Amino acid sequence: MKLATWNVNSLKVRLPHVLAWLAENPVDVLCLQELKMDHPVFPLAEIEAAGYRAVWYGQKTYNGVAILTRAPLEGEAVVTGIPGFEDEQRRVIAATVNGVRVICAYVVNGEAVGSAKFEYKMAWLAALERYVAEELARHPALALLGDYNIAPEDRDVYDPEAWHEKVLCSTPERAAFQRLCALGLSDAFRLFNQEDKQYSWWDYRAMMFRRNLGLRIDHILITEALKARAAGCEIDRTPRKWERPSDHTPVVLTLSQ
Template sequence: MQLATWNVNSLKVRLPQVLAWLAENPVDVLCLQELKLEQDKFPLAEVEAAGYRAAWLGQKTYNGVAILVKAERSLDDVVTGIPGYDDVQSRVIAATVDGVRVVCAYFVNGEAVDSPKYTYKLEWLAALEGYVERELERHAAFALLGDYNIAPEDIDVYDADAWQGKVLCSAPERAAFGRLLALGLADAFRLFNREEKQYSWWDYRAMMFRRNLGLRIDHILVSDALREHAVACVIDKLPRKWERPSDHTPVVLTLSAAAFAQDQ
């Protein structure tokens, strides 16, 4: 069984790429961020024709998240937003897929550490932490997938000195990431790969992808109940090589079938 996350940076632009990727990589669950589509503009017919059902939370121009699930799998208990947190931005959607609670999140970027958007980011992170803690109490099998806009360690940054203290790498952001782990979650990619220069995002400018100057900011965190069934987690760089790509690329977690067979 496979779960994947991908910030597509406009589903309208990248829909052909998403469909092509799913044809070659028929994952069971694909979490998308930055749809940049209004709710009624979501391409449901095309998604269903590809063999998937979907739950989504759209927003004009910015943000937007979706969970795509293979048609033969269940998609239940959909919740949009962070319950109890008043947020006009469409950043979070959750659903239960064959007993596994899946939360898809597009974390706040923050712009710069002296920006009001950074203050919003830290407030948002605190609200998300509380939400995740409550979800873990209800669901043993749990995964939080998305564009976190946080590079958790220096190993996740092409130039740690240059990025030190800056947004995406600041101490408060990394501490927030650490608190998510402390709730009982594991960074799925780092369960299998501790190598340097492993990134999921590269700026469009200055040939950053070609030079492999990127950041690892797209993550899949899993509860202990899923961690014991994890068999692989990889960053698929191929879509970043395509024409008019997203600046992010997919991250894919493979679980043994037993993870989805649990009666939660």
């Protein structure tokens, strides 16, 4: 079983990329973030023609998340948003696939440390932590995939000194990431790759991708039950080389049966 996450930065623009990537990489589950697409105009027909089902939580111009899956969804109903947390921004969707509870999350960017948007980010992360804790009590096999907008360690940043205590790399954000892990989750990528300079996002400007000046902010956190099945996790840089790419690229987790 393969699960992947990808912030596509506009599904309308990047739909051909998603379809081409799925044709070459027929993962079982693909979590998408930043659809930037109103709910009614989601391209379901194109997704289904590619052999996938989809559930989504769209929002015009901003945000939006989706789960694409080859297998039927199971049991518990699809959940949109963080239960109990009032939020106009559409950033979370959850479903169960092949016995795995999949939560797709697009974490708030936060703009700048100390700003109102940063305070919203920290409140949002606290609500996410509460929700994930509740889900873990019901689902021993759980994966939290998405664009976290957090680089967990200095080795996840091309220039730690320049990014020191800046948004995405600040102590409060990194502490929030560690609190998620402390619930019983592991960073799947770091189970297999301990190297520096492994990134999933590169700014469009100043040839940042060509120079590999990026951040690792797209993550897959998994429970102990899935950790025992984890066979590999990698960042696929290929789509970032395509014409008009997203500034993010997919992260893919492989699970044994």
